[in-house]
Amino acid sequence: MAGNSSRVTKRSLNACTRCRRQKIKCSGSQPCDGCNKRKLTCIFDDRDQKILVTRGYIDELHHKIELLQQSGERIDPVPLSPDYAEDRSPNLKEDSPQLSRSSPQEHEDPQIHNEIEDPASGLTNPLSTGPPAFMSADNGRTFYLGTSSNWSFTRRVLSLTHEHVYQEALPTGALIFDGATYDLGWDGLRSSHGSEVPAVPTFDHAMYLINVVKFRCGQLYHLFDENEFMTKLHEFYTEPKPHATTGLWYIHFLLVLAFGKGFVKHKVQGNRPPGADFFVKALQMLPGVSVLHEEPIESTEVLCCIALYLQALDCRSSAHNYIGQAMRMAMAEGMHTQMPIEYLGENMVQRCRKIWWTVYILDREMTSLMGLPQTLNDDHINTLLPSFPGSVQRTAAIGMHIKISRIIAEINGTVYAIDGRINRNFLLRTKSALASIASLADELRRAFPLHMDREISGVSRISAYLHLLYHQCIVLATRPLLFCFLKIRFESPENCVDVLNTSRTVRNLIQMCMDSSQQIICILHSLQSEGLLETFLSFDLESIFVSTVVLLMGPAIDTRWTYPFWLEKAYAIFEDIIDSGNLVAKFRRSELQLLDELLSCFPQEHPRCLSAPVSFPNGVLNNPEVPLATSFPPSTQAHALDHDILSDPGITMGGSDFTSRLTAEQIMAVADSIESIDTEWMSNAMIEHSIW
Incomplete structure (x- = not known):
């Protein structure tokens, strides 16, 4: 041409x-x-x-x-x-209710990262690089170990420790995998043959279950529109019709009842979850996607209910798929845009805003728990926050929840990026993530105080959840270093502490991970003392699982990171959740006990050697009444670490008065201390000890 x-x-x-x-x-x-x-x-x-x-x-x-x-x-x-x-600024504009911001990973120029990367180093983050990690169950099904998944992280630590102690791969026969905890008693077919409609409760009983659902998760997530749902509920009980048990609302009603049963029924029969009859019938009656699009607003709420219930049953893959359907259906209806009130009406627009942000938050969090990359670009979102007449706090809570969810996405897309480096690039990404976290510290404390040190005021369930999620962000951003130093400890046990002491910055990052883990346990203990632990949904269970893994790894790296007091409280919280009928908690605790047994063989001056590969102690898979005294190693040394930048006179490691919080200044002090000398130190340490 x-x-x-x-x-x-x-x-x-x-x-x-x-x-x-x-x-x-x-x-x-x-x-x-x-x-x-x-x-x-x-x-x-x-x-x-x-x-x-x-x-x-x-x-x-x-x-x-x-x-x-x-x-x-x-x-x-x-x-x-x-x-x-x-x-890289993570702040959302405070003068506008619109929360549109593109994901940090969307802004990054790969050429810029190539320039700041140390070309002489081929070191990689073992949690997100190299060949994809998989693990097979006894039934032959293979599972992908996602990079940021809490479940995956524990399995990697278990595998690493078992291979070091016994020089052989971790047997998976006694481990629990996705979707294997509960049995719904359903083959997955939607045919109604042999399946009867479960008897619905009386009106008063139904109102009780609905109110329990509103209290337990209605303040965090929008699962149904109260005005429309309650109107149809009254019609259902006052005007029986031949087709009253058909239609999308009835499916929605069954799902809400399933949640209600899950919240109030503390004892289960076998491995069938509470509310399973209602849930299974709802899935059997659920029409195909093409039919759901005829009623997209309520259909999106229904899909959210299904995803959240499956997440509670540890069916993470299925839950992630359903919330993905809800996300696409909501976007197809334009819920992510500024829907015109003058055309659609105030009620519909407010309902769609509540639906959208529920779908958005659940998608962010479930994707992170799967360890998968986020797929939605925040540049495409410009809807506003919903308003709640007479409750400004609820709007603020949604706004804070969104900000934390975005930080989770940022950490997943940067710290756990594919081929993320453990040297310069990795630490710079960690620094950026901590800066994002620090930007919320003071706002979170000011707008949602915990009041754990006051006798006249109880702990707010919303405030507690937001603080738990916040500290999980800190753990998520820093625990790859913990994993790396566990490998160093196994490869060079005599030099690990000396290597760790060489960089105060890296030590402070790990200390921050430890401190946030203790904060999580402290918050959960306060909820436990007030009877507010969430024992059906997975929120509190994920929090206690994440923190306990970190505190078990600490002594294996440096014996001064020993926290018997907090481990005792952690296992007591596990017991409480297990006693409420949560089988997932039972298996999670079993994996932690296995990790505890393996790690206790190694770090002490006189390690306890086992003659044969360990199994779950005391038949824990079949016996939930395991004594706590054998659930964690005895303490030989109290915590004696100087906190350096994190030092706070209000922290009491050996008692129950752990009420200090990491302030924005403390977090930023650690983030700002990550400089080029630390990135070079990290590279040299990895090369010197032949970790990769």
């Missing part, structure tokens, strides 16, 4: 600050075409210009740095550019 019109214009080697920030094409001229057209000041930052240097030049610079360090001179790190810091 002739003519200049067929040529492809080459991308400019340099871009102005404005074009780089907005991720748009820049002409490279001074001023560039875009700024000139808009009559804006065009600024080129030489620090952003890409240059090529030889490998010898980089080695020479490293050699000079080593000489300067040996001479005692301080090397000031190069600060991040203002544009990079601005792009």
